[in-house]
Amino acid sequence: MGYPDKAKWSARPAVGYSLALVSVAASAGMTQVFLYFHLPLAFNSFAFSAIAITFWYGGTRPGILAAVLSALVRSYVFDPEINSISRVLYDLVFLVFALLMTAATRARDELEVRVAERTKELTRANEDLKLEIAERNRAEEALRQSQADLAQVNRVTTMGELTASLAHEVNQPIAAAVTDASTCLRWLTRDEPDVTEAREAASRMVKDASRAAEIISRIRALFKKGSPQRELVDINQIIREMVDLMRSEATRYSISIRLELAADVPQFVGDRVQLQQVLMNLVANSIDAMKGIEGTRELAIRSQPADDDQIQVSISDTGVGLPPQQADQIFNAFFTTKAHGTGMGLRISRTIVESHGGRLWASGNSPRGASFYFALPVKPNTHE
Amino acid sequence: MAIRKKGNMVAIVDDDDLMRSALQGLLKSVGLPAQAFASAEEFLKSGQQNEVGCLVADIRMPGMSGLELQAKLNADQCRIPTIFITAHGDEKMRMQALRAGAVEFLAKPFDDEALLESVRAALER
Numbered sequence: 001m002g003y004p005d006k007a008k009w010s011a012r013p014a015v016g017y018s019l020a021l022v023s024v025a026a027s028a029g030m031t032q033v034f035l036y037f038h039l040p041l042a043f044n045s046f047a048f049s050a051i052a053i054t055f056w057y058g059g060t061r062p063g064i065l066a067a068v069l070s071a072l073v074r075s076y077v078f079d080p081e082i083n084s085i086s087r088v089l090y091d092l093v094f095l096v097f098a099l100l101m102t103a104a105t106r107a108r109d110e111l112e113v114r115v116a117e118r119t120k121e122l123t124r125a126n127e128d129l130k131l132e133i134a135e136r137n138r139a140e141e142a143l144r145q146s147q148a149d150l151a152q153v154n155r156v157t158t159m160g161e162l163t164a165s166l167a168h169e170v171n172q173p174i175a176a177a178v179t180d181a182s183t184c185l186r187w188l189t190r191d192e193p194d195v196t197e198a199r200e201a202a203s204r205m206v207k208d209a210s211r212a213a214e215i216i217s218r219i220r221a222l223f224k225k226g227s228p229q230r231e232l233v234d235i236n237q238i239i240r241e242m243v244d245l246m247r248s249e250a251t252r253y254s255i256s257i258r259l260e261l262a263a264d265v266p267q268f269v270g271d272r273v274q275l276q277q278v279l280m281n282l283v284a285n286s287i288d289a290m291k292g293i294e295g296t297r298e299l300a301i302r303s304q305p306a307d308d309d310q311i312q313v314s315i316s317d318t319g320v321g322l323p324p325q326q327a328d329q330i331f332n333a334f335f336t337t338k339a340h341g342t343g344m345g346l347r348i349s350r351t352i353v354e355s356h357g358g359r360l361w362a363s364g365n366s367p368r369g370a371s372f373y374f375a376l377p378v379k380p381n382t383h384e
Numbered sequence: 385m386a387i388r389k390k391g392n393m394v395a396i397v398d399d400d401d402l403m404r405s406a407l408q409g410l411l412k413s414v415g416l417p418a419q420a421f422a423s424a425e426e427f428l429k430s431g432q433q434n435e436v437g438c439l440v441a442d443i444r445m446p447g448m449s450g451l452e453l454q455a456k457l458n459a460d461q462c463r464i465p466t467i468f469i470t471a472h473g474d475e476k477m478r479m480q481a482l483r484a485g486a487v488e489f490l491a492k493p494f495d496d497e498a499l500l501e502s503v504r505a506a507l508e509r
Contacts (some may be wrong), residue, residue: 171471172400175492179406182496186413201409208402251399251444252472 016058023050067098177208289319424448465506
């Protein structure tokens, strides 16, 4: 392959050759000036510069011309009486210098070629890297999407499991509303209607229906699929809300619920719906663990501030318990001991807690049962 | 009406606060005095058992259930005519309650007239 960039230096060969002539002439001129001022003969020094400049900016052939011209000028202009042997020696010096310059310019040209090739390689590598990054971003987005889908599926499945008790939950205020409405009518259909009492009954009816609506909207919020919303949350409030929703399920299996929620647990930034999801999952798991147990069935939920600007929540049951070797395994995807479980509940709960910058872990209780703990940072230090 | 040893007060035992208010309001509209308790334990602790002529109780409650309360009262020789109201009404439970001496077993939401009739029947006993 040729040296394409050589063209740059000698875009017009004429430039190179003119450079040779001019630089040698200039050297001769400078030497004459020196001689005029009785300074020593300095032609060699100027000539070497001229030759070097010509090689570098004019190319190899003009450089050789400059070397030849310099030798001739030296011999015939400045040192005519020189004997042949000396002249040959001086010519040799110029020749050696010309050879060195040829090597130097060749090396430079080769270097330029290699640099260009390397640049091409790097550019290509850079493009590949950019594609890879774009690909990875796509994959991450897809993963996030499927995690959201999975969380939704988990929500729906958990809700499906609790449909019976949720129906009961809503039924209570509706039954109260029917009774209050009947009472209101009784007061009004007397011979002498008691409007005050009727009004009280009607007010109670409003409260009943509002409670029913609140439960339904809370259930609906759990179903809603949405992008994570970060807001200031009070974990005690979330715990109480979820316990209210699950209370009838607990009662159905004669499980008592004990809440020990510290008042000084600070609020923090988090996704309310996701945290509700985690709590519902953990409470549902505890209830499942206690369903068939003989003896005390107690679910205890504690919240307290913890070290390092954290809060800690524990959900403890007196159920079937947890062998130590399974303490971490249970958080794996698709791990389930239930006949109809998806096996994703704890996996998703852990992902949610970790996306809030926290940790979720489990251990066995004595004498019986298991406890699930999660710690969450209170400072806004979340990562997704 | 014969003078009974027990009073004609009605005791309401239900963990749901809205239900307690509704029942108290209903009984007040027909002139029956009623007292409400949030749990079976609270009722037992109140010491009012002997003044109560009728008990209206939910079955599923945290802590002692309505059926357990009935059993406890029977064991204490304190037979109070009981009406059960529940959202989880199944046939087996109904039979069990009636066999243990319940006056009536109603599913929520219940017809108010049906409840009042049962209460009146209970107070007659």
